[in-house]
Each structure stands twice: as C-alpha cells, then as structure tokens.
Amino acid sequence: MKLDSIDKAILRNLQEDAHLTTKELSNRLNLSPTPVYERVRRLEKEGVIKGYVALVDREKVEKDLMVFCNIRLKEHAQEAGARFVRDVVQLEEVMECYNISGEYDFMLKIVVKDMREYQSFLMNRLASLDNIGSTHSTFVMSEIKSKTALEI
Template identity: 50%
Template structure:
C-alpha cells in the first residue's frame, strides 16, 4: 500500500463505487488531466491492486433467493486432502466464496441458490460427494443488513 498516494486512493475509491467510470470521468472528479490519470490507473492495474472489473447483480432479481453459510469440517487434514477439497469446491457454481478457517471449522462456504429445494440438491448431490467431509453446519440468511464490496482506503 506504500506505493499508493492520496490521488491513487481517490481513484480506487471512485472505481469501487462505479467501475464503469472511464478515464475522462475519473480525471474530472480528481482534478487531473486524462493522461496522468490514465498512467496512474495503469500503474495500479500493473501492481495487481485491481483484481478485476465486475458487475454486481441483485440476487433476488435473478432468482437467487436463498443464501446460506456452510461451516465445513474435514475428517483428515493432510495438505493433499485440503487441496483436493479446495479444488472440488472451486467447481461448485453455487459456492460464491470459500474461506479456509482457523477455529472450530475448517472452511466457510457462502452458497447462493434459487430456493430450499436447490439447496438440498446442492448439499446431497454435490457437496456430500466430496471426499473427506466430516460435518456441514448451515446457517441461512434471513435479511441482509449490510453488503459492501468497497474497502476503506
């Protein structure tokens, strides 16, 4: 983060709010001309600070009305088995996020599906087929209170 100055951070804040902003719009908002703004943006991209530009969808408007968090415990914890589990999870389209944890569980999965029937299918026909799972504990989201993708810089 030492390579970013105040202007770079302002550029990143703007892009986190609206990734569709073009270089000219960003330059106008931060008070620079287009060329130095473009050069700063390319530097930020080259450093890998910006991973990707995406479009965030409203889950309900695309029929994804059930969100669950699955705490997964594995039976054995050898590195090959951990990697095998992680590779299998990467191929599950219902899993939006996966975290390897320290604590009571080994992994936390954020799962988004159409409905409870779809979730049951996911658990029984997809997740349960992955070798080495000992337990799965699910928590269902009733109401989303806060959701942000922007980091405070």
C-alpha cells in the first residue's frame, strides 16, 4: 500500500493523539470529515493502523523494574523454536520479544514490580519453558528515551 502525504499526516496526528475525532482530525488537515473518515478506515483495514491503546506509566502501576533478558536456546530445530515462541508470548510479564542474531537467539523486554518478582518470574516461569539453554539479564537503571510514534 502506497501512502500519500494525507495518509502520512493522518498517521502522524493519530500517533500523537489517538483520541482525535474525525472532525478534529479533518480540521487539522483542512479536509472535510468524510474523506478523512474513509482514509482512517482504509488504513485500519489495510493493517497500517494495527490498533489503539492507552499508554500507562508503569511506575504508577507499581511496575518499576524493566529487564532485558537475552535467551540462548539449547536446540535450534524449527519445532523447538516455535514451541518456545508459543510459550513465551503467553507470559504476561514479557512486554516484547524479538528473535535476534548474534550470541543469543531471543531478547525479551520484561516489566515487573521489583527484583524479588523478577527472580520469581525467572526461576518459576521462564526457566520452566522447554529448550532454554541460558539467559542473561540486563537491568534498566533509568529510561532515557521511550517513544511509540514512528517517524513517517
């Protein structure tokens, strides 16, 4: 799907504030509401807009500890890797999971209350998954930059 300048402007505005109504969006873009509404629906239907969320301050909901956990699998057969992926996406503490190249196979972004909760998660939940050879945890001391909006 080719995005034109209006599509890109719609995306920039919605990334900034997903609560914008069609009328507010059309005012910002100097267009009538109907074509703006139709474009937004098309962007949703085509999967360019995957969904809408509320961004929650993790510290205000007592999720103060962020950890990046690198995982090396014991076995790299397709079935074993698929089983790991199927299981890891079920862990609610895992916010993001990436299949990476290099020394490790996967990188997980994990958010929990504190070190005690992370230790429990690591020992009782993550370590119980099949095929984990080793893990390496990196603890975030402070968050310098975190954004959700893509440059369009």
